[in-house]
Amino acid sequence: xxxxLLLLSGLAATGWLVFLRRNRLPVHILTIxxxxxxxxxxxxxxxxxxxxxxxxxxxxxxxxxxxxxxIGTLFVLLHYYTKFVELERRMTEMVREIAIxxxxxxxxAPTAPPKPAIPAPIERxxxxx
Amino acid sequence: MAPGIVLPxxxxxxxxxxxxxxxPMCDPRVRDTWVVIAAxxxxxxxxxxxxxVVGAGxxxxxxxxxxxxxxxxxxxxxxxxxxxxAINLGQGAALQTGIDYVLRRGAKYVVTFDADGQHRxxxxxxxxxxxxxxxxxxxxxxxxxxxxxxxxxRALLRTATTVSNGLSGLKLTxxxxxxxxxxxxxxxxxxxxxxxxxxxxxLLRKIKTSGLRVVEVPVTIRYTEYSTRKGQRGxxxxxxxxxxxxxxx
Numbered sequence: 001x002x003x004x005l006l007l008l009s010g011l012a013a014t015g016w017l018v019f020l021r022r023n024r025l026p027v028h029i030l031t032i033x034x035x036x037x038x039x040x041x042x043x044x045x046x047x048x049x050x051x052x053x054x055x056x057x058x059x060x061x062x063x064x065x066x067x068x069x070x071i072g073t074l075f076v077l078l079h080y081y082t083k084f085v086e087l088e089r090r091m092t093e094m095v096r097e098i099a100i101x102x103x104x105x106x107x108x109a110p111t112a113p114p115k116p117a118i119p120a121p122i123e124r125x126x127x128x129x
Numbered sequence: 130m131a132p133g134i135v136l137p138x139x140x141x142x143x144x145x146x147x148x149x150x151x152x153p154m155c156d157p158r159v160r161d162t163w164v165v166i167a168a169x170x171x172x173x174x175x176x177x178x179x180x181x182v183v184g185a186g187x188x189x190x191x192x193x194x195x196x197x198x199x200x201x202x203x204x205x206x207x208x209x210x211x212x213x214x215a216i217n218l219g220q221g222a223a224l225q226t227g228i229d230y231v232l233r234r235g236a237k238y239v240v241t242f243d244a245d246g247q248h249r250x251x252x253x254x255x256x257x258x259x260x261x262x263x264x265x266x267x268x269x270x271x272x273x274x275x276x277x278x279x280x281x282x283r284a285l286l287r288t289a290t291t292v293s294n295g296l297s298g299l300k301l302t303x304x305x306x307x308x309x310x311x312x313x314x315x316x317x318x319x320x321x322x323x324x325x326x327x328x329x330x331x332l333l334r335k336i337k338t339s340g341l342r343v344v345e346v347p348v349t350i351r352y353t354e355y356s357t358r359k360g361q362r363g364x365x366x367x368x369x370x371x372x373x374x375x376x377x378x
Contacts, residue, residue, distance in 0.1 A: 089322070092218055099226055103211065
């Protein structure tokens, strides 16, 4: 029973975090809550996973859960790796543009037209002294 | 010369004898060529490399790839245009930054040249000669000569060439020589997207798939204690292969 309590607490904490950071489309939120609910159901009624495992041709319910977790983990890894590479590419483009712009600004600086002279402050009370 | 007449950029006049002399810039090929050098913490040798290349009349842009030493200042002091990456990205990224810059400056020919003093300035002209009937000229130390390389390094280079030829489908004698020249018109088709060292293999694959005309030119590579110390180790090949296959966007 202890392990069930721990697992359910973990799922509930995950759901709470998702709820707090709900800045995505409702469909994403609903999908995550559906997955959490499925996880909670499997924790409370482990026989369901055993029956599902037999139905799809896997020996044990624990094996079925392991396979699903492996597929899910690989998907998440690939998703974030692709994002990481894309972010790196964008960062490269940004650093490149900054380098070129800075060089062009530095090169143009000596020949830039002189700044207009700052007009002398108007002495409103010139005759005061 | 009558007073008030402005000399062309490529002509200088001796102040002592008043004789007008043409500089290397009078050669249209020199005028239209830019040498791109990627440098990372090369302050120790960059002075002599830039002085040699600029002294021969070539226009040079050095891309300082986030160095922590005086690389940029030394390069600028010796007459190179200097671009600075705010952070270290890798040699491939630095070369592409330099290529983008010189293309915006109107370059017709681009030469890539290593910062560690391995390459000879005389080979630049030989590479440009190779572009008469080709879009890209690749330096080959195995057609030319190698000075100061150990037997193990030669074996490593041969192995790298075999692997690169297998990946690219080209039949080259030297796959990873940093001394190359290409026409500006070829640049968009060989745009480097591999930030780090896998760019050399990426370049060969793009040359093959784009159908550009390629020629190998004999060059001389001088290995020094410094360049050997700074160069790639054998285990770097693993990372290069990983980048080549998986770090693509």
